[in-house]
Amino acid sequence: MTRVLLTGxxxxxxxxxxxxxxxxxxxxxxxxxSDMDPAGPGEEVVRCDLADAEAVQAAVDGCDTILHLGGMSVESTFEIILNSNIRGTYNVYEAARKTRARRVLFASSNHAIGFHTRETLLDASAELRPDSIYGVSKGFGEILARYYFDKFGIETVCVRIGSCFEMPMNRRMMSTWLSSRDFTSLVKSVVAADRVGFAVVYGASDNEPQWWDNRQTAFLGWRPLDSSAAFSQEPHIVNETTDPNDPAIKFQGGGFAAAGHFED
Structure with missing residues (x-):
């Protein structure tokens, strides 16, 4: 029996x-x-603030796998990031430990490594170089996941999600784009695997050019089927102008790397 919790x-x-x-x-x-549509067949719907440890434990209880997508998905103030992404992720892992959940898919982000240059091919062993407080929170989540695996045996696949939209919105996303079909197949691969240990996967479709190398996690058996090449002739891609000295172009994190500190 497979019982899955999806946060966020x-x-x-x-x-x-x-x-x-x-x-x-x-x-x-x-x-x-937030409010959600009522539960359908095979579903349960629970309202849960990730900063509330008791509520999180109740949500996790009885589930063997957690798909942890919850939290703030963009840059924000430290206080908001602290509660939603840092405290919230800690609460998820503590709940997993207390309820004996076996596996977590942690929705990390490319912004955890956003200050690597675009000409640098990264794999799962790449140094964390966050481009924002949001990226810092995702780096924290990855390190926390490593700790909970080493100390308590809770498996985690950290998915450094690229840009999961209907289509690439700019030329940067020609490298970072992740189709919803490929994202779903990655999630299913993580849930179904006999063992994952602690792993880091880059969430991107089979794009060209490529910035990320997933060979270290080939054991998951995930093979993306889609490619941003299908959108290469879209006018907003062809006609985009760029400055090679712009930090948004130099670094993989794009606009997050170029932006000033959120609190200023």
Missing amino acids: AGGELGRVLRQSLAGSYDLLRLSDV
Whole structure:
């Protein structure tokens, strides 16, 4: 029996997974701080603030796998990031430890490594170089996941999600784009694997050019089927002008790397 908790189920990616994973597991429990549509067949819906440790433990209880997408998905103030992404992720792992959940898919981000230059090919062993406080929170989540695996045996696949939209919005996303179909197949691969240990996967489709190398996690058996090449002749891609000295062009994090400190 496979019982899965999806945090952040009311967000954009959460809604994608809710639809694409429907009927895949014995139970899909959906949690978010916001209101969601009523539960369908095989679903449970629970409202949960990730900063509330007791509420998080109740949401995790009885689930063997957690798809942790919840939290702030963009740059924000430290206080907001602290509660939603740092404290919230800690609460998820503590709940997993207390309830004996076996595996977590942690939705990390390319912004955890956003200050690497675009000409640097990264793999799972790449140094964390966050481009924002948001990216720092994702780096924290990855390190926390490593700790909970080493000390308590809770497996985690950290997915450094690129840009999961209907299509690439600019030329940067020609490298970072992740289709919803490929994201769903990655999630299913993580849930179904016999063992994952602690792993880092770059969430991107089979794009050209490529900035990220997933060979270290080939054991998951995930093979993206889509490619941003299908959008290479879109006018907004062809006609985009860039300055090679702009930090948004130099660094993989794009606009996050170029932006000033959020608190200023």
